[in-house]
Amino acid sequence: MTTIVLNVNQRRYSLQVLPWVSLLDALRERLKLTGTKKGCDHGQCGACTVLCDGKRILSCLTLAVMKDGSDVTTIEGIASGDDLHPLQQAFIEHDAFQCGYCTPGQICSAVGMLNEGKARTREDVKELMSGNLCRCGANTGIINAIMEVKEGGGLE
Amino acid sequence: MVGRPVSRLEGKLKVTGAARYAAEYDVPDLLYGYVVNSTITKGKITRIDVSAAKALNGVLEVITHENRPDVASVDLKYTDMDAPPGVVFKPLLDAEVKYNGQPLALVIAEDFETARYAATLVIIEYQEEPFETCLDHNLEKARKPEKGLATMLKPPPPPPTGNFEQAFKDSPVKVDSEFRHGTEHHNPIELFATTTVYEGEGKLTIYDKTQGTVNNQLFVANVFGLHYKDVRVLSPFVGGAFGAGLRPQYQLYLCVMASLFLKRNVRVVLERKQMYPFPHRPQSYQRLRFAADANGRLTALNHLAISEASQFEDYVETVAQWSHKLYPAPNTLFEYKLASLDLFTPLDMRAPGGVTALHAIECTMDELAYEASIDPLEFRLRNYAETDPVTGKPFTSKALRECYMRAAKQFGWEKRSPAPGSMTRGNKFVGYGMATGIWDAYQFPSRVEAMITQDGKLVLNNAVTDIGTGTLTVMTQVAADELGMPMENVTFNYGDSKKPFSMFQGGSSMTASTGVGIVVAVKALKKKLLKKAKDIDGSPFKNVSGEDVAFRDGSIFLRRSPSVSVSFQEIVAANGGRPVKTTNMGAPHVLKLRKYAKATHSAAFVEVEVDKELKMITVTRAITAVAAGTIINPKTARSQITGSMVWGISKALHEETILDEKLGKYMNQNLAEYHIPVHADINELDVIFADERDDLINELGVKGVGEIGLVAMPAAVANAVFHATGKRIRELPIHFDKLL
Numbered sequence: 001m002t003t004i005v006l007n008v009n010q011r012r013y014s015l016q017v018l019p020w021v022s023l024l025d026a027l028r029e030r031l032k033l034t035g036t037k038k039g040c041d042h043g044q045c046g047a048c049t050v051l052c053d054g055k056r057i058l059s060c061l062t063l064a065v066m067k068d069g070s071d072v073t074t075i076e077g078i079a080s081g082d083d084l085h086p087l088q089q090a091f092i093e094h095d096a097f098q099c100g101y102c103t104p105g106q107i108c109s110a111v112g113m114l115n116e117g118k119a120r121t122r123e124d125v126k127e128l129m130s131g132n133l134c135r136c137g138a139n140t141g142i143i144n145a146i147m148e149v150k151e152g153g154g155l156e
Numbered sequence: 157m158v159g160r161p162v163s164r165l166e167g168k169l170k171v172t173g174a175a176r177y178a179a180e181y182d183v184p185d186l187l188y189g190y191v192v193n194s195t196i197t198k199g200k201i202t203r204i205d206v207s208a209a210k211a212l213n214g215v216l217e218v219i220t221h222e223n224r225p226d227v228a229s230v231d232l233k234y235t236d237m238d239a240p241p242g243v244v245f246k247p248l249l250d251a252e253v254k255y256n257g258q259p260l261a262l263v264i265a266e267d268f269e270t271a272r273y274a275a276t277l278v279i280i281e282y283q284e285e286p287f288e289t290c291l292d293h294n295l296e297k298a299r300k301p302e303k304g305l306a307t308m309l310k311p312p313p314p315p316p317t318g319n320f321e322q323a324f325k326d327s328p329v330k331v332d333s334e335f336r337h338g339t340e341h342h343n344p345i346e347l348f349a350t351t352t353v354y355e356g357e358g359k360l361t362i363y364d365k366t367q368g369t370v371n372n373q374l375f376v377a378n379v380f381g382l383h384y385k386d387v388r389v390l391s392p393f394v395g396g397a398f399g400a401g402l403r404p405q406y407q408l409y410l411c412v413m414a415s416l417f418l419k420r421n422v423r424v425v426l427e428r429k430q431m432y433p434f435p436h437r438p439q440s441y442q443r444l445r446f447a448a449d450a451n452g453r454l455t456a457l458n459h460l461a462i463s464e465a466s467q468f469e470d471y472v473e474t475v476a477q478w479s480h481k482l483y484p485a486p487n488t489l490f491e492y493k494l495a496s497l498d499l500f501t502p503l504d505m506r507a508p509g510g511v512t513a514l515h516a517i518e519c520t521m522d523e524l525a526y527e528a529s530i531d532p533l534e535f536r537l538r539n540y541a542e543t544d545p546v547t548g549k550p551f552t553s554k555a556l557r558e559c560y561m562r563a564a565k566q567f568g569w570e571k572r573s574p575a576p577g578s579m580t581r582g583n584k585f586v587g588y589g590m591a592t593g594i595w596d597a598y599q600f601p602s603r604v605e606a607m608i609t610q611d612g613k614l615v616l617n618n619a620v621t622d623i624g625t626g627t628l629t630v631m632t633q634v635a636a637d638e639l640g641m642p643m644e645n646v647t648f649n650y651g652d653s654k655k656p657f658s659m660f661q662g663g664s665s666m667t668a669s670t671g672v673g674i675v676v677a678v679k680a681l682k683k684k685l686l687k688k689a690k691d692i693d694g695s696p697f698k699n700v701s702g703e704d705v706a707f708r709d710g711s712i713f714l715r716r717s718p719s720v721s722v723s724f725q726e727i728v729a730a731n732g733g734r735p736v737k738t739t740n741m742g743a744p745h746v747l748k749l750r751k752y753a754k755a756t757h758s759a760a761f762v763e764v765e766v767d768k769e770l771k772m773i774t775v776t777r778a779i780t781a782v783a784a785g786t787i788i789n790p791k792t793a794r795s796q797i798t799g800s801m802v803w804g805i806s807k808a809l810h811e812e813t814i815l816d817e818k819l820g821k822y823m824n825q826n827l828a829e830y831h832i833p834v835h836a837d838i839n840e841l842d843v844i845f846a847d848e849r850d851d852l853i854n855e856l857g858v859k860g861v862g863e864i865g866l867v868a869m870p871a872a873v874a875n876a877v878f879h880a881t882g883k884r885i886r887e888l889p890i891h892f893d894k895l896l
């Protein structure tokens with residue numbers, strides 16, 4: 001067991017984990033932050049996307065011990081209090097989900113993608129969001145929601 | 157509220173991560189189960205050694221067929237509501253292995269990582285036997301399916317009419333073609349999971365990934381000999397299911413078994429790869445022979461469909477007879493057969509049977525249109541069925557013509573030049589394709605409890621799930637309208653087997669089923685409220701009848717003088733503060749509907765681009781027009797349709813489970829190799845809802861939108877690929893290599 005510190009959603013957690021515990025399982029099973037989803041555990045679906053030191057990462061491909069001392073933002077930390085993040089609001093308005101299971105990953109990934117500042121066009125956004133699968137087929141809603149926020153510059 | 161594009165009521169929970177799915181309930185002292193699956197396809201376990209696994213620190217137990225607790229011995233006890241004819245498979249029953257990946261042991265440990273590691277230490281030795289898993293090599297074994305209860309919803313093809321062989325021979329225009337589909341898996345993004353809370357002697361609370369809370373409640377009670385009232389199955393959020401949740405799956409069985417065995421709270425989550433020895437869309441073979449006269453009128457329809465069954469259950473779909481529900485023809489011959497293979501039993505997967513059949517039917521129609529030199533849309537119009545071709549009965553409603561016309565116009569079908577390969581854009585061939593869709597309009601009985609609480613608000617209870625379809629929102633809209641109340645004063649509780657009965661959520665049936673249940677219950681509630689209002693001392697409603705009053709904003713008004721009113725709150729107060737409530741059953745009007753045919757319809761128009769050298773195929777835009785009666789929520793209904801259009805593109809161009817027939821095993825048991833469309837694959841998708849009013853079908857005039865957006869799409873894509881390239885690819889998915 002190793003003791004590590006994770007700063008998740010601006011809260012400091014100290015936890016004891018075995019070295020093979022993934023960041024995803026640490027969040028879900030140890031910290032009970034189940035907003036981050038597990039869809040494959042193999043880096044293939046994007047459902048487990050979180051922001052780590054501002055960058056989007058796949059928490060299933062990350063060992064918790066690797067992120068000792070890091071700042072992690074999960075879907076639970078995207079809104080500020082009761083005020084939804086513009087992307088969260090846009091997802092609701094564009095009906096960018098059905099079952100909602102891929103949604104936390106899509107939103108965290110979109111925040112990270114917009115931070116990266118590489119996407120210029122709708123095609124860029126689609127390409128750069130393609131690591132996040134949606135089996136419900138909410139693809140057009142998801143991209144519409146992201147484009148609205150991107151073009152509205154509603155992201156701080 | 158009906159007809160308004162209301163955003164999903166649970167939206168905030170889903171975008172903030174607060175929505176909890178089956179594996180996410182925080183339960184004290186939870187144990188984790190991890191499944192060990194068979195590595196052989198058929199044979200017997202000769203030795204199973206769990207000693208190393210059990211010796212590991214943190215492992216509590218390893219359950220195998222050798223030490224499992226007793227379960228029901230009567231086969232019938234395992235028969236869930238959706239079980240096909242046959243004998244339900246029972247995990248850990250004995251040493252026999254019937255299919256690859258069969259669950260053989262469950263390791264239970266204090267944490268997930270330990271359970272997963274311990275599972276690798278379980279040693280299993282087998283004696284292998286030969287097996288057959290490939291449908292194509294076993295077509296000659298095909299036979300008539302067994303009949304049973306579940307066949308009620310999926311009737312076998314009707315008897316032949318006229319003389320098909322003669323008519324086919326004599327007709328001037330004809331097509332004879334074969335279609336092959338591989339396996340597909342539902343692959344919801346949420347992993348199948350169950351959390352069982354052991355509540356003490358014989359009592360369980362189960363959070364399960366399912367489309368039918370009551371179905372799984374009864375299954376668990378029957379199999380483990382518990383009283384059904386002591387088993388509660390909750391499934392308020394379901395991360396997609398698409399049919400995979402229609403029957404209880406093995407993680408539920410194993411999780412409950414472990415929980416009862418150890419008298420502890422247990423969670424079992426399957427890995428993605430463990431969701432392949434699982435229900436799936438069956439492999440299928442179809443041969444279609446369609447013929448027409450010189451005027452392009454169909455003369456003869458023959459559709460033979462063969463699909464895969466397991467060795468223990470005869471899962472069936474409605475495949476062979478769909479063409480005759482769309483197009484009249486005097487000579488018909490439909491056959492449906494099964495071949496038993498050493499695979500797990502297939503199960504309904506979005507638009508089961510329909511999407512399989514319509515790909516073949518609508519590609520054959522396209523081919524026939526080309527043979528007759530008639531525009532494909534015109535060809536369909538010439539064969540338009542005003543009444544049901546099979547029975548001659550009128551439809552309760554059918555706005556398919558409007559679907560064709562509006563979608564064709566918006567798509568720009570008239571700009572199409574018919575010759576294959578005649579339209580280009582830069583270094584791409586452009587193809588336009590279209591196809592027709594049809595699906596049944598199902599409705600099941602549904603019981604709803606409706607009550608007015610002390611605060612004058614409406615609360616509704618029903619066991620139905622919301623698998624992402626928008627059920628919560630749509631039901632709230634229906635109830636709000638029925639009682640003339642704003643939506644925020646309506647609470648709909650669902651996803652809980654403790655609530656009044658609902659069938660499992662499938663077949664595009666739930667809006668009609670639960671919706672009608674709500675209408676019936678709220679109507680009864682209104683009567684009761686009026687009666688209670690009359691009982692109040694000095695009530696101004698004493699001598700009025702139901703027609704004299706109106707219900708609005710939580711009050712009853714006298715129509716003649718609206719200033720005379722009584723609020724629901726006052727009525728409940730006069731009732732001693734006890735909620736005014738009623739429970740009623742909504743059911744289809746079976747007798748009345750016997751005189752009619754019922755169906756939803758659609759028309760899909762698709763544009764593809766095919767790279768001239770690399771043959772890469774892109775669906776650049778697609779439009780689907782849908783006739784499904786009243787659309788209660790155009791926003792969520794639209795998502796149902798665009799979602800299934802994505803499924804249609806996926807079926808046509810992307811997804812398949814690849815079977816290695818030598819190993820009897822699926823080879824791409826993960827989301828990297830089981831391809832579904834990513835965002836970059838999906839371009840413009842548009843939806844049109846035809847103005848279809850249906851006063852006959854049910855109280856709400858709704859026919860369901862879950863499958864109708866999918867059925868026409870694969871054929872429309874394949875027809876567009878033909879138009880672009882001149883190649884008829886009759887196997888799905890169409891990958892670029894098939895065009896090289």
Ligand code: FES
Pocket residue numbers: 037038039040041042043044045046047048049058059060061
């Ligand atoms: S769970 Fe991490 S990518 Fe799928």
Ligand code: FES
Pocket residue numbers: 096097098099100101102103133134135136137138345395396624
């Ligand atoms: S909303 Fe269900 S997987 Fe995306």
